[in-house]
Amino acid sequence: MLEGIRVLACGARDAVRLCATLLERAGAAVERTASDSADYDVILVSSDFDDANVVARWKTSGSHMVCDITATGPQDSRAGRRWSDAQIQAMSGLMDTTGFAHGAPVRIGVPLTEISAALYAAAAIAAAVRVKRMRGIVQNIDVTLSGCAASALTTFLPAAFARRAVGRLGNRHPACAPWNAYRTRDGWILICTGTEEQWRKLKQEARVPQLDDARFASLAERVRHVDELDALVESWTTTLTTDDCTRICESIGVAAGPIVGVRDLADEPNFRMRHAQAARAMKAHGVDADTYRDVSIFETSALSDALPVAKRAVPCERGANAAPLAGVKVIEIGQYTTAPLVGKHLAALGAQVVKIEPPGGEAARAWSPGQGGTSYFFALNNTDKETIALDLKQESARAYLRTLLKDADVLVENLRPGALAKLGFTREALGAINPRLVYCSISGFGMTSAYPSRPAFDTVIQAMGGLMDLTRADGAPVKIGASGADILGGQAALFAILARLAAREENAGAFIEISMQDVAAWCALFAAGNNSARGQALACLDGHIWMEREVSDAERAQCSALPKAVAAVKLAGATPVMRVDELLQDGDFLADVLSAARDANGAFWPVLKAPYRLTKTPACVRAAPGAPQAVRLAPPAPARAPVPEDRPA
Incomplete structure (x- = not known):
């Protein structure tokens, strides 16, 4: 997909290392040491850790795409400091949403903001490669860990928008039990x-x-x-x-x-079936710094082996200011987080995204809080899409979907494996409808699975992918407060789709398979093999601070008698643990992360900016979703009158 692209990965952050691995998986040639004679297409750096002057020269040369992954944006009041993943978790609200309701905030056991930044950076690079290949435009990319952290808060920000308290739930659900x-x-x-x-x-x-x-x-x-x-x-x-x-x-x-231990993944039936080589290596040698590289977070294959290769007429608008995906048409059949996350980013990058909802709309529309009958959660995950209602159990609706798919470039869905096929949309059928279609399926355990009938929620995947084993409160496994498995699965799908759209050759249609458990295991194995510095949350009068060093009893007692803002100043190396509702009073969050969009009725909605910035063809979040539009379908054919039976006279 990215064959022919040369990448220099020389940044010190984990996100740079992980992004390089993803680009290699998509076909790029990656070097870790600079060569004066090399002509790199992409340079991966982290200017808050690396030589800022060298990075600035690369950025202004105009001959390379420079992707700079930093903790915060250049306009942020905290810019330039070497903030760690855990510190970003603390200052972004992620840490405060993880842990049990009556306990202390918990550091997520994988470097979630570094991993998320790597995935978004890889996706943005793929989009920029597409622009360069089609229009000759070279541009730079900035990705921030703080922006990625905020993008993971879509289940918690709605309550903050409604001025409601946002607390920890541990492994519980706010509206379901048990x-x-x-x-x-x-x-x-x-x-x-x-x-x-x-x-x-x-x-x-x-x-x-x-x-x-x-x-x-x-x-x-x-x-x-x-x-x-x-x-x-x-x-x-x-x-x-x-x-x-x-x-x-x-x-x-x-x-x-x-709840599977990371080092027990080799014996987990679905992991062992899908990653037999990695499982054997883990059984023989344990988990080391490179074990995660043996696990693929996406699989690609032909859409249909039964069809001849069809050339893709690559859609593109040639204007200098056209978005990276201008002219691309996407059909999304998804709900809640994973497929909607993919769709909203493809739309922000300029694609026409048509979202198919069931009659009455997706269930998440009705979640509280919201405005005008639509939830903030749904709005955050579905910006810039056209939404239509179709009952795919009806043949007329399926016929309409087939019409939409005929000239589509991408189909992305997160239905239960086999659900789309039962409606008549097998890979072979999709290939017959549109042989150049890129079809991406996202599921908990994959299309080929040891658990073909097992339902999967984000929390179950966190448990079975090793994430909960690494995230513990007082020794008990606890899920990531944000919907980590859903979000990371959606990010993996976004990168795979963009890498396919950036391919040099005019490809035939493709099938992309995303197993959320694969992605979770990839993250957990990286964390287990690359131990990060530990730390602790200390109680203050009004919350907690995060410390990444040993703390004396005197410091602990001092901290407990101070507000967290004061304690963070007095104790060297301390970072206040922010609540999500406190972010709405934070100037940096309001300036760098939060934005506003309008719906079709002119109402304003709080939305999030993309955590990646392309300097010449930026991703733009513009519109909040309206109500799903009804589609005028062809009436069903009238039933034939029964033929009278012949009876003897």
Whole structure:
């Protein structure tokens, strides 16, 4: 996809190293040591760690695309300092959203902001390569860890917009119960119930008489009495092994999975099936600094082997100010986070994105809080899209979708594996409709999976991908507060799609497969093999500060008697742990991250800027989504009148 692109990766940040690995995976040639005679297309740097003067010369030369990954933007009041991933977690709100409700904030066990910056940088580079190949424009790219951290807060910012308190939930869900990590006879299991039917089946299997109590008769009551509910559920799970409990949940359609240790991934059935070579190496040699490189976060193949190769007429608008994806048409069939994240970034980069919603709209539209009948969460994830309502169970709606797909360039979806095929849109069928289509499927465990019938939520994937094993509060595994598996899976898909669109050759259609568990494991293995400095959150009068050094008892006592802003000044190396609602009073957040968009009715909505900046063809967030438009479909063919049976006279 990026064959022929030469990359120099010389920045000191983990994000540079990870981004280089991603570009290599997409076909680029990467060098880690500069050569005076080399003609690089892309130079990866981190100017807050590297020689800023050298970086400035590269940026102004006009002969290279320079991608500069830094902690904060150049206009940020904190610019230029060597902020670590953990410090960015603290100052961005990510740390305060991770951990148990009545405990201290918890550092996410993987360098989430570095990983996110690497993925967004790789995607932005692919977009810039496409612009250079098609229009000859060379430009620079800036990516900030702080912007990437803010982009991961879409489940928490809505409450802050509505001036509501934003707190930690641990492994629980704010609106569903039971939804938590529970001890078993030999480990932990993550169980998530999202419907009354799932709760009824789980209660029936558990056979704990107290679960029939009126306190748990409705969802609202279960959430209100969640402490008692969780204790009763755990009284059942502790009688079972993790494997037995998982099998029971899968048999009744309840999303569940074991909390897998990073070093146990080699024995995890789906990981072992999808990454046999990596699993064997881990069994033989353990996890080291390069183990993560043996795991691919996306797989590409032909859309359909049954069709002849068809040339892609690469769409493009030639104007100097045209966006990177001007002329590209995208169909999105997605909900919640993963596919919508992909769609909103493709739209920000200039693509026409048509989002297919079910009749009545995507369920997330109705989440609280919001305005005008649409949630802030939905708006944050669906900017700049055309939205239409289609009931794909109806043949007329499927026929309309086939019409949309005929001239589309990309189809991205995050339905359950096989769901689109059951509607008649197999890879072969899609290839027959449009042989040049790039089709990206995002799922929890992949299209080829050891768990073809197992439902997957973000929390389950965090558990089964090693992320929760590395993120612990007082020894107990805890999920990343943000929807880490969903977000990282969406970012991986975004990069894979953009790399395919940037390919030099006019490619035939392609199939891109994203398994969120693959992406989670890639992140966890990197973190396990590249240990970062530990630290601790210290309590203050009004919150916490984050320290990355040993703290004396006297300093701890001093900190507890001070507001966190004062403690951060008095204790060397301290960083205040910001709450999400506090970000809305932070000048840097308001200037560098937050923006406003209008919907079709003229109402203003708070939205987020893209965390990557292309200097000549920038990504732009412009419009909030409106209501899904109804489509006038052809009426069904009238039923034929029955033919009378011949009867003997």
